[in-house]
Amino acid sequence: MSALISAALLGTARTAITFEELPTTVRSSTRELDGDPAELLLAAAALEKAYRRGGAGAITATVPTLAPDDVRFTLPESSSTHLLSMLAAKATLLDEWFAVALSRNYRAPDHLVAELLSFARASETHRESILQLVGERGRWLAAQNPEWSKLVRTRDANPDVWRHGSSAQRTQWLMDTRRTDPTLALAELRKSWGTERGEQKAAFVSALAIGLSTDDQALLEEALDDRRKDVRRAAADVLGRLPESEFGERMAARVQEWVRVERKLLRSTMVVLPPEEVDGPARRDGIEDRPNPHTDYRAEYVRQVISATPLSLWNNMIGGAKKTLGMSVDEGWEPILHDAWSNAAAAQNNVEWALELFNTRGVATDRRLLPLVPAKALADLLRAGNGDANVLHPGRAAIYDALRGPWPEDITRAVVAQWERAAARRADGGAKAGEFSRYKYVASLRLAETRFPYSAVTLLDRAAERARDPDWRQTFARTASAITHRKTLLEELT
Structure with a gap:
């Protein structure tokens, strides 16, 4: 059709008409046409249009196998x-x-x-x-x-998708196979590693975090020497999740060189003495210069090394998370050490360290650690709060989010009481009335709809009756209705 359009635009006097691009059936019919070139052009275009509008011809299709039965309710x-x-x-x-x-x-x-x-x-x-x-x-x-x-993801062990699929399909195959057969996934990646494109390698290395074991060390160590920085960073990140590795041993050796414990009669002190510059082997392990407006390069070296060091080192050096966090340390180093230990606890999924860091840092705890903290510890910290800050503080909001439902009765009552105080301040008006609008509490109100126990409906109904601010009155009633609706929907499944 493009040849016909071109001839029509340029004119048949300047362009020869060709029918080679037309479908075979249409082309054979044009041979029977007669007239001047302009008439032939219009007749050929009409024939092709009729052919196109006529639809597709019949083809042979394979009937798919029947869908499998699903015996579930x-x-x-x-x-x-x-x-x-x-x-x-x-x-x-x-x-x-x-x-x-x-x-x-x-x-x-x-x-x-x-x-x-x-x-x-x-x-x-x-x-x-x-x-x-x-x-x-x-x-x-x-x-x-x-x-x-x-x-529909490829979930079988057939490596054909890995060998011939697109980049996204190969990455998905690698991730899925790491969950079911990490040895096979590693073997296939090992075979093709030397010929993989650089932009894909980082994603493949990151996939090794699934089903990670010491068997993956050799390939990850090789990735540390890759010419691409994103691949080297991905390898260092994954190795940091594998405490029982040669990488972890190298990091632990650096900590033992840079950190010492000075034993004193009343309280031991931790002394941190990092080098002015890290050597080549350290840079190979991912330790790099990272400018930070609040700390110098040496502090960033310490943060990176401790983040990748097995937490068991501190058990051996000092005697566990509680003793380590309770040690005296120079004031400037404490936040850096805490951040690094938080990174290590999150990477190594260490419950003991997560709990002790939570007990030490409270609302300032790294959010990644909160899912590892026992529910009782989360609830105890919330019970210790007071005033509106207990809901509005960003750290406590994260803790509320980590506390799975249904929430304990006393915490539920405390949250409703705080909302009622906000509603009263809103009703009283004044210059700061806007700070107590229900819109400021949207996050906690939505969380309450799924985390409050069913008994909270009575509390919320009473709060609605007492509220003098119309917006808050509607909010209490709407939240109570949402909890009742949730109860109905879940009871349908029982």
């Missing part, structure tokens, strides 16, 4: 309807709803599978939960539709 009709409404509204309750539904072995009814796959394609937040709910039948249907086929 089918969701109740009311729950199915509510699920679609919650997905459309991006409801905060979805995490809890999916957890309950999947724990009770429910599956989506067949007539909803296509609609749920559309939600899974559009949003990543609940994609995995939706795919679990639709099960094998959902994955079967997704494989039949090009728009949904990317939702």
Whole structure:
């Protein structure tokens, strides 16, 4: 068609008409045409248009195998309807709803599978939960539709996708296989490592954090010598999660050179003496100059080394997390050491250190450590708070978020009481009334909808009756209604 358009634009007097690009059927019909070149051009264009509008011819298709049976319980009709409404509204309750539904072995009814796959394609937040709910039948249907086929991950041990797939497919295959067969994934990566493109290597190295073991050391050590900085950084980061490695031993040796403990009668002191400049082996291990407006290069060396050092070193040197954190240290070094120990505890998933750092730092605890802290310790710190800061303080907001529901009754009562104080200040007016608007508390109010116990409905109803500010009155009532609705939705699944 492009040749015909070109001839029409330039004119048949200046351009020879060619029909070579036309479909075979149309081309054979043009041979029967007669007339001047302009008439031939228009007739050929009309023939092709009619051909195109006529639709495609019949083809032979392979009938797919039947979808597998799913013997799980089918969701109740009311729950199915509510699920679609919650997905459309991006409801905060979805995490809890999916957890309950999947724990009770429910599956989506067949007539909803296509609609749920559309939600899974559009949003990543609940994609995995939706795919679990639709099960094998959902994955079967997704494989039949090009728009949904990317939702079906390669989960078998066949390395063909790794050897011939796209960059994204290969990375996904490596991550999935690391979960099921880390030895096979490592072997395949090892085979192709020498020919991999530099921009892909960093993602492949990061995938080794899944199913990480000492078997991965050799390849990670090789990656430390890669010419690309992002690959070297990824390798150092993954090795920092493997305390029982040669990398960890090298970092521990540096700490023992730079840090010493001076034993005194009443209290031991930690002395930190880093070098003015790190050597080549240290730079190979990822220790680099990182300018920081608040600290010098030497402090950053210490932060990086301790972050990658096995926490067991401090148990051997001093006697555990509590004793180490309780030691006297120069004031300028304390925040740097605490940050480094927090990095190490998060990387090594160390519960003992996470708890002791939480006990020491309180609301300033690194958020990455909060999921490792026992619920009782989180609740005790919240109980120790007072005034509006207990809700508004960013650190405490993170602690509230880490405390899974249902919250204890006393914490629930304390939060409602703080909201009531804010509502009273808002009703009283004044120059600072805006600080006590319900909009300032949106995060904690939404959290309460999924974390408050059902008994909080009575507290919230009473707060609504007492509230003098109309916005807060509606907010208390709306939150109580949301908790009641949550109770109804979850009871449908039991």
